[in-house]
Amino acid sequence: MANEDFTKDEQIVMEDPGKLYNQEILPIMPLRNSVFFPRQMMPLSVGRKSTIQLVDEAFRDDLPILIVAQKDANTEKPTPDDIHKQGTVARILKVYNLPDGSKSVFVQGLYRAQIFNLVQQEPYLKGFVQRVEETKSEGIEVEALVATIKNGFRKAVELAPDLTPEHLGLILNTEDPSQVADMAMWLINVPVNEKQEILEELNVGERLKKANLFLSKLVQRLELGNKIQTEVQDEINKSQKDYFLREQMKAIKHELGEDEENIEINELKKRVEEGSYPEEVKRTAAKEVDRLQRMHPSSAEYTVARTYLDWILDLPWNESTTDNLDIKDAEKSLERDHYGLDKVKKRILEYLAVRKLKNDMRGPILCFVGPPGVGKTSLGKSIANALGRKFVRMSLGGVHDEAEIRGHRRTYIGALPGRIIQGIKKAGSNNPVFMLDEVDKVGTDFRGDPASALLEVLDPEQNFSFSDHYLEIPFDLSKTMFIATANMMEPIPPALRDRMEIIEIPSYIEDEKLHIARKFLVPKQQAEHGLKEKQIKFTDEALRLMISGYTREAGVRNLERKIADVCRGVAMEVAAGAKKSFTIDNDVIVNYLGHQKFFPEISERINRPGIATGLAWTPVGGDILFIEATKMKGKGNLILTGQLGDVMKESAQAALSFIGANAEALGIEPDFREKYDIHVHVPAGAVPKDGPSAGVTMLTALVSLLTGRMVRNDLAMTGEITLRGAVLPIGGVKEKVIAAVRSGIKTVILPKRNEYDLEEVPANVRDEVKFKFVSEMPEVLAFALRPPKKEDKPPARAEAAIAN
Numbered sequence: 050m051a052n053e054d055f056t057k058d059e060q061i062v063m064e065d066p067g068k069l070y071n072q073e074i075l076p077i078m079p080l081r082n083s084v085f086f087p088r089q090m091m092p093l094s095v096g097r098k099s100t101i102q103l104v105d106e107a108f109r110d111d112l113p114i115l116i117v118a119q120k121d122a123n124t125e126k127p128t129p130d131d132i133h134k135q136g137t138v139a140r141i142l143k144v145y146n147l148p149d150g151s152k153s154v155f156v157q158g159l160y161r162a163q164i165f166n167l168v169q170q171e172p173y174l175k176g177f178v179q180r181v182e183e184t185k186s187e188g189i190e191v192e193a194l195v196a197t198i199k200n201g202f203r204k205a206v207e208l209a210p211d212l213t214p215e216h217l218g219l220i221l222n223t224e225d226p227s228q229v230a231d232m233a234m235w236l237i238n239v240p241v242n243e244k245q246e247i248l249e250e251l252n253v254g255e256r257l258k259k260a261n262l263f264l265s266k267l268v269q270r271l272e273l274g275n276k277i278q279t280e281v282q283d284e285i286n287k288s289q290k291d292y293f294l295r296e297q298m299k300a301i302k303h304e305l306g307e308d309e310e311n312i313e314i315n316e317l318k319k320r321v322e323e324g325s326y327p328e329e330v331k332r333t334a335a336k337e338v339d340r341l342q343r344m345h346p347s348s349a350e351y352t353v354a355r356t357y358l359d360w361i362l363d364l365p366w367n368e369s370t371t372d373n374l375d376i377k378d379a380e381k382s383l384e385r386d387h388y389g390l391d392k393v394k395k396r397i398l399e400y401l402a403v404r405k406l407k408n409d410m411r412g413p414i415l416c417f418v419g420p421p422g423v424g425k426t427s428l429g430k431s432i433a434n435a436l437g438r439k440f441v442r443m444s445l446g447g448v449h450d451e452a453e454i455r456g457h458r459r460t461y462i463g464a465l466p467g468r469i470i471q472g473i474k475k476a477g478s479n480n481p482v483f484m485l486d487e488v489d490k491v492g493t494d495f496r497g498d499p500a501s502a503l504l505e506v507l508d509p510e511q512n513f514s515f516s517d518h519y520l521e522i523p524f525d526l527s528k529t530m531f532i533a534t535a536n537m538m539e540p541i542p543p544a545l546r547d548r549m550e551i552i553e554i555p556s557y558i559e560d561e562k563l564h565i566a567r568k569f570l571v572p573k574q575q576a577e578h579g580l581k582e583k584q585i586k587f588t589d590e591a592l593r594l595m596i597s598g599y600t601r602e603a604g605v606r607n608l609e610r611k612i613a614d615v616c617r618g619v620a621m622e623v624a625a626g627a628k629k630s631f632t633i634d635n636d637v638i639v640n641y642l643g644h645q646k647f648f649p650e651i652s653e654r655i656n657r658p659g660i661a662t663g664l665a666w667t668p669v670g671g672d673i674l675f676i677e678a679t680k681m682k683g684k685g686n687l688i689l690t691g692q693l694g695d696v697m698k699e700s701a702q703a704a705l706s707f708i709g710a711n712a713e714a715l716g717i718e719p720d721f722r723e724k725y726d727i728h729v730h731v732p733a734g735a736v737p738k739d740g741p742s743a744g745v746t747m748l749t750a751l752v753s754l755l756t757g758r759m760v761r762n763d764l765a766m767t768g769e770i771t772l773r774g775a776v777l778p779i780g781g782v783k784e785k786v787i788a789a790v791r792s793g794i795k796t797v798i799l800p801k802r803n804e805y806d807l808e809e810v811p812a813n814v815r816d817e818v819k820f821k822f823v824s825e826m827p828e829v830l831a832f833a834l835r836p837p838k839k840e841d842k843p844p845a846r847a848e849a850a851i852a853n
């Protein structure tokens with residue numbers, strides 16, 4: 050409630066009320082959180098029941114009251130100890146009843162007074178109150194103090210939000226020093242105890258000093274508060290400003306096309322413009338960048354478009370390596386990396402020479418055919434090296450889906466280019482040597498025909514514009530040099546085979562493997578395991594034992610692994626601080642590789658009539674195989690086991706029929722079929738076997754069984770038979786002969802009409818064995834079966850021997 054609530058005539062004109070009341074019994078009103086000064090006026094809210102009664106009675110009796118400050122504002126019902134003894138006597142000018150039952154009282158301060166003696170505590174305090182007189186002061190010092198207080202007050206008004214210019218006006222218009230101090234302290238917001246101190250100070254000079262002190266403390270506090278406030282404000286302003294500037298910067302960048310998305314787009318644009326791309330690629334890429342610009346960067350579409358752009362911009366459309374067509378270099382590179390393979394190397398060099406003269410790489414695709422581990426891949430790498438081209442390879446084994454070659458259309462989720470384009474990207478040039486492994490293993494099924502896609506890749510007439518479903522822009526593959534590899538020729542789709550120049554790489558015999566191991570595999574593995582040359586030495590015997598006792602393969606892949614195993618073992622010992630150098634001989638090899646796995650077993654296996662050694666041809670090279678026959682009481686049934694294919698089963702039937710028809714001439718009881726059941730088994734039963742070339746061996750085994758004559762144990766044979774007993778030619782002569790030599794066979798029986806195929810067999814291999822060419826079965830039997838002897842009878846427990 051403010052002063053304006055009073056009408057003009059109710060305003061009290063100041064008089065000297067001290068004269069009116071000198072010492073009296075007055076009601077005492079405690080004031081919670083302020084100190085009231087003489088000559089001031091203020092509205093008071095009165096809520097306490099006792100105080101309301103006090104106000105009512107005093108106002109009714111027109112009695113002044115003593116207003117004293119409570120020592121603690123929180124005390125609800127102050128006792129005499131809870132109040133200051135000195136206060137201000139005041140007159141109640143007006144009482145307002147408020148709707149909530151409380152009252153608003155307008156009081157006017159009259160003079161300083163002190164409680165002498167309390168006469169009543171309930172319902173409110175009452176006591177003898179005595180006026181106290183102040184000591185007046187005058188002089189320059191007082192004037193100066195008054196001026197200083199006025200100045201200080203001016204500052205306070207500037208700083209304190211609760212002081213107004215009207216307050217300042219009041220002070221400035223007051224002349225009485227005592228009143229100046231009182232009013233200043235009354236108006237400003239300082240602690241109650243400071244105000245009380247002023248009230249109690251009766252010496253006006255001292256009062257002025259104290260008031261000045263408290264005022265300047267307040268000003269300081271206000272200034273400090275203001276400073277802090279300004280700093281906080283500054284801080285807030287600054288962050289607001291920064292935010293604002295940043296927003297502006299964003300807008301400006303966006304206008305200039307320099308924001309993040311734009312930077313990406315701009316970079317792409319620059320790549321498209323400055324990169325060396327064919328016209329069509331540039332056009333498509335530019336269109337795609339435009340599309341990208343209109344998309345939201347977090348949309349899935351954006352990622353798809355972005356990936357596509359990356360693909361087409363990353364592909365080496367126009368990047369080629371320069372060819373080194375020096376045939377001498379190529380020769381050196383091939384020689385450096387490979388032992389033997391003379392015919393193969395010559396064919397490769399011829400091929401390169403023709404390419405050089407024709408000055409392009411078009412022409413039939415080279416296809417290396419041979420068992421695993423004979424160096425097909427490493428030949429390809431050597432060619433790439435010699436030409437100075439990049440080398441990439443991709444396996445076609447198990448590729449059934451055309452899309453793997455040609456890619457998926459971009460409408461598929463997660464679509465990517467096919468493996469050809471992936472390989473080209475990996476190579477980083479458009480003319481790498483690109484090796485397509487296992488072309489004999491591409492499958493055709495409902496997912497499309499990968500072979501026809503391959504045809505397009507390999508056909509020089511078409512592959513200058515190879516279309517990948519993902520890219521949609523044709524890629525020129527005509528500079529790429531494709532080399533295919535296969536284990537077998539037959540399964541290669543004929544259309545593909547037609548386009549390829551087949552180079553057969555035969556298996557190795559032991560001597561060749563020994564050379565390869567010594568010259569290439571050992572140095573390579575030793576270096577790879579961080580061993581020095583003098584730290585590890587393999588004896589020839591040890592290497593031979595590793596070749597024959599620990600591996601049985603056409604190539605040298607497992608041999609290389611075994612050598613690596615030994616090197617690893619040695620490296621471990623060296624690292625553990627063992628001796629400095631190791632010699633690997635037959636005695637220590639078991640420490641590194643465990644026990645020998647393969648044994649030259651032919652002589653042991655041929656231990657009774659009914660067993661013969663044949664030669665087989667498998668995708669992993671030639672191999673020897675045993676055919677075992679046995680008879681038991683029965684009715685002429687033929688039992689065949691060992692996962693034989695239909696053709697092989699028919700060979701067995703044919704052999705039996707031939708024997709039946711020629712029993713007498715062969716020295717066999719003619720009615721053997723009525724007495725016995727015959728069982729033919731080909732061991733290694735888990736491996737499926739088929740083909741007609743085992744006919745000769747089946748027949749020999751059966752005749753051996755029925756005549757009781759043993760088959761020579763240094764002999765292996767191959768050939769198809771007819772019902773008449775003619776021996777027909779077979780395939781895979783080279784691999785079979787090599788396998789025979791590898792197994793320690795001394796003589797090989799071959800069909801007469803295969804005689805010319807021997808030219809394919811390397812001369813050194815040919816020198817290792819004797820050949821017997823045959824065209825009729827009786828020749829085979831006469832040569833292979835030992836003369837009948839008593840001791841050739843089957844030994845007891847023969848069945849157990851077979852089971853082993």
Ligand code: ADP
Pocket residue numbers: 386387388389390420421422423424425426427428565569570604605606609
């Ligand atoms: P493939 O591709 O025919 O299966 P790799 O090329 O992978 O065989 O050859 C297997 C390992 O044998 C390679 O380390 C290779 O260098 C080595 N190798 C094969 N043949 C020879 C050889 N004639 N001379 C030297 N190293 C050879």
